[in-house]
Amino acid sequence: MMSEIASVMGKPAIVALAGQPNTGKSTVFNGLTGARQHVGNWPGKTVEQKSGRYVYLDQTYTVMDLPGTYSLSANSPEEVIARDYMVSGEPSALVVMIDASQLERSLYFLSEIAGLSIPTIIGLNMMDVAKEKGIHINVKALEKLLGVPVVEMVASKAIGMDTLKEALTQVIKKKTSVAAEGLFEIFKMSDRAIYKPTLEFLKTELAAIRYGDYAVEWLAVKCLERDRLVMETIKAQMSDPQYKVIVAQLEKVPYDKMTFASYRFKWIEKLISKSVNIASKEKKLLKRSWFDRLSTHRYLGQPLAFMMILLGFMLSMVICMPIMSVLSGQILPKVYQGTIQGLQNIGAPIWLISIMSEAVLPAAVMALIMILFVTSVLLIFGVMEDVGYLARVAFVFDRAMCKLGLHGKAIIPFMMSLGCNMAGITGSRVIDSLKQRRLAIVVSLVMPCLAMWGVISFVSAIFFGAYTPVVLLGLFLLTIVHMKITAKVFGKWIIGATEDFQGLVMELPPFHKPNWKSILKNTWYNTKNVAQKAFLLIVGISMVMWILSFSSTGHIEDSIIYSVGKTIEPISMFFGFDWRLFTAFIVSAMGKEASLGVLAMLFGQGGGVMSFTGTMVGSAVTYSQAGFQSAMANSVSTASALAFVTAFFFNVPCMAAIATIRIEAGSMKFTWQAVAYYMTVALLMGGIVYRVATLFL
Amino acid sequence: MSTLLTELNEKRYGKIISIEGSQRFLDRAGAMGLTPNTEIQMVQNKKRQPILVYARDTLIALNRKESKGIMVKGVE
Known part of the structure; x- marks a missing residue:
């Protein structure tokens, strides 16, 4: 059997999976490939590429998940990729997913494929929903009309998967493609054969x-x-x-796109009239549940979306908070002590003890927490996406987000970033277009996370006193300006997302019960994809930070970062930063929680660790609050403090956020562009604030 | 008598007479099933919000600005 197929094909079997969004394409992809998946980018394109493998009757098949698009009209990179791939000759067969409950619309995609010579199978999904709606499809008749196998499926319940695999081996042998004569005939003969x-x-x-x-x-x-x-x-x-x-x-x-589209639908209507029996042809008002109506309500739709996103965020926290607090509060300090003890006992050099306990260990724990957090965010928002709610969120926020050149769903990363930027970046996953997703990610970084406020309130209490609300108001106004500028800069020049942007024409899929199995599987595969990259990146950044800040004596003056900071102090002073504030700014890109510890060390008040990375072990740094406050108050001017707060506020959130950008945006280059942009802009803003402040203070 | 799609009242049916707009919009609308002679139902039509129409078993959200390019004829 195996050699038979191989000889027929003469090349490894590649199956391309295509279809419109919401046809269950990704469920079928997961069902076919299981955990054997790979996520990357299409060569030279800002479009996510998913591929996977499965074995059937000793033959290995590679499955390429083509981007889900409504048509193949070459308007977006997704459409171009899907089409180029289908005509490339690379795939041995094509599976086109069709939603049986929305036959007319989802057959449109097939009308654009009709005429391609690629062996094709139709996956007629959601047969259960169609039956409920009283749509009876004569599959045999449809097969005859189209000349290719039509497989009845309920992908969410894994019904039809084996039939699909069997049909694939057959179609690759027989090389049957969609019969298109009827379609071409309509193009020729309609409108008096014009x-x-x-x-x-x-x-x-x-x-x-x-x-x-x-x-x-x-x-x-x-x-x-x-x-x-x-x-x-x-x-x-x-x-x-x-x-x-x-x-x-x-x-x-005459040239009229609409005429041609209606020819295609003529073909579809003909197919349907010969193979489908609809129980009631009476016109019925679309029935929408009260929740559906509420979710798109003119006044209540937005508050509902806010509540749902907040609820989603809190639920993800509930899932991982207990584990997080045990990990960082109890396990980390113990393992930290244990590592130091163990290494000391075997006579390890002090630098090794420091790098293991202060850089590798806390970074690994941070990565673990990140993976946990990302997983729970993906799970919760995966459910909301699956049931069809998030399309409604996009609907109610379309107007507001449109002003930034963004998809309505961008509200999700924005809101979640106010809690945690990492969660926000992960939340951007719900935006399908990779370019739009990148734009949402980069703009969401402007949002201040909760951990930021610890440092802001500490510094404000020392320097601004009663004026703190004024400073906060200023930061808030700057946030809005920053968002607008960043959306423009990245949207227009770096990502080029504005070109792809078009007014909203979007399907709101019907609400349905969550497919738990498919959601859980999806979350699990995603977690596996995230884990390795997260560890490598976070441990990597942490190591660099450690090398820069390690001093065997525990005095910061013996570290590399001190000499660097001192050397560029003449320049950084122009922005209002002495070497300590400048260093604290750089290190705050590592994490906001650790920043107070770092500042304490820089102002000669913190002890107990040999590097900045050690501050990630919460209990390892010791300092006296009062001493720290007076040390800062005595050596930093109010103008400098204002500049520092501004730069700190708009700096890159943390290492975990950087790692998450890498994962969700799918590009290292883009990740560093975003990081460099944020650090530069934050410094410049700090500098401007300093220069202006010195005029008045 | 034909009117702009945006002027069709909620819960009313209409038949699309013509669609105009950018090539991109036409491609997308066509792929979604909004073509001349298609029967649609206005589901939601509120100011300062995209409109919602039901056509070919699909609930479709349409930008208000672009839906002004769609002419319909009221159907009982």
Whole structure:
């Protein structure tokens, strides 16, 4: 069997999985591949690529999960990728997911594939919902009309998976692709056959064009629709006069996208009339539950979304808070002591003791906490996405987010960042477009997290006293300006997300019960993907920080960071920072919780650790609050303190946030761009505040 | 008699007469099933919010600005 398939295919079997969003594509992907998944980017594109493997009858199949798109019209990178891949000749077969309960709309995608020579199977999903709605599909009839296997599925209950696998082995052997003659016939014969001469002309003229594996009629129709990619390909492969002839011919007939779309639906309606029996053809008002109506309500929709996001955040905290507090409050200090003791007993050098106990250990614990937190956020918001609620959130926040060039769902990372930036960045996962997701991530970093306020209130109490509310108001106003500028800078120049942005045309999927199995699986695979990257990045940054700040004597003056800080002090003083404030600013990119400990050490008040990274072990640093306060008050001017608070406020949140950006944005380059941008802008803002403040204070 | 889609009252049915707008919008609307002669139901139409229409078994949210390019004819 195996050799038979291999000889038929002559190459490893690659299955491409395609279809519109909300057709259960990812459930099928998870069902087929299980944990054998890989997440990356499509080469040269800002689009997430998911692939996986499964074995059936001793043969290994690679599954490529193509981006979910409503059509293949080459308007977005997702559409281009899906189409290029399908015609590339690389996949051995294609599975097109169709939602049986929304047949007309989801068959549109198939109408764009009809004519490609790739062996195809149709996964007719959500058969249970269709039956409930009184839609009876004659699958045999549909198979006959389309000329390819149609597999009935309820992917959320893993029904139809084995049939799909079996059908795939068959279709790869028989190489059957979607019968498109009926569709082309409609294009030719509709509207008194107005397009017939043009299509026949194009069919002969385009016979020599090489774009991929398809029937020439497909190319002719795409050319008639003036598909951008197809026109570019034709232009590139033809001489100028030849191309001009084609364009002249196209200009002889009316060009209207809507006409062509309605031809496709004509084909679909024909298919349905011959294979589907709908119990009641009476017009019925769409029935929406009270919650559905509330979720899109003009006045109550937004407060409801705020509450749901807050609830989601709190639930994720409830899941991991107990473990987090035991980990960092009890286990870490004990293991910390144990590590020091153990290493001392075997006579390890002091630097080794320090690096193990102060850099590697707390960073590993931080990574563990991060993974736990990310997992619970993904789980909770995965449920909200799965049941269909988040599309409603996007709906009610569309207007507000649109002003920043962002998708309505961006409200989720924004709100969650007010609790924890790492949670916010993870929350951006609900935005499908990777470019839009990156933009939401980078803007969400402006939001101050809860841990920030400890330092802000400490410094404010020393320097600003009764003026603290004024300072906070100033920071709030700066936050809004910062968000707008950052959205513009990244949206326009760095990510280019604004080009892809379009007004809202979005499906609100019907509410349904959560598919627990699929959600849990998805969360688990994600966690596995996150774990390794999180450990490497967090331990890595921590090690760098350790190398910079380690001193065997415990005096900061013996560390590298001291010499660096001292050397650039003349420059940093221009921004109002002496070497200690500058160093504290840099180190605060590591974590906000540890910052008070770092400041205490810098002002000669903290002890007990040999490096800044050691401050991550909460109980390891000891300092007296009063001594620390007076040391700061005596050597820092109010203008400098104001500059420091500003720069600190807008600095990169923490190492865990950096690691999360890497994971959710899927790019190291983008991660460093964001980090560099934030650190630079924070310093500049601090500098401006300092310069202005010195005029008055 | 045809009117702008945005002027169709809630719970009323309409038939799409024509759709105009950017190429991108037309592609997207077409793929969602909003084509001439499609019957739609206005589900929600409130100022300062996108509108919600039900067409081809699908609940679709549409930007207010772009839905002004859609002309419909009221259907009983």
